[in-house]
Amino acid sequence: MMFEFPQIARHVRQWRAERKRIATESIFYKLPIALQKDIGWPAASDQPLTGKARNAIHTRPTPG
Numbered sequence: 001m002m003f004e005f006p007q008i009a010r011h012v013r014q015w016r017a018e019r020k021r022i023a024t025e026s027i028f029y030k031l032p033i034a035l036q037k038d039i040g041w042p043a044a045s046d047q048p049l050t051g052k053a054r055n056a057i058h059t060r061p062t063p064g
Helices: 005-030 033-039 051-058
Strands: none
Touching: 005 033
């Protein structure tokens, strides 16, 4: 089996972008709440998912 470089490079770019996004979010979440509100962080669509909501996204539907 031969791996194609463009496919591997795409996965590396996605992984780096995700790591950068997580690092940026971490910085914003460490700011005081008042400052977060002033800059509009987090927007309603940017709220981190927890518990069942996160699990629902990462689970595959069962055939039925």
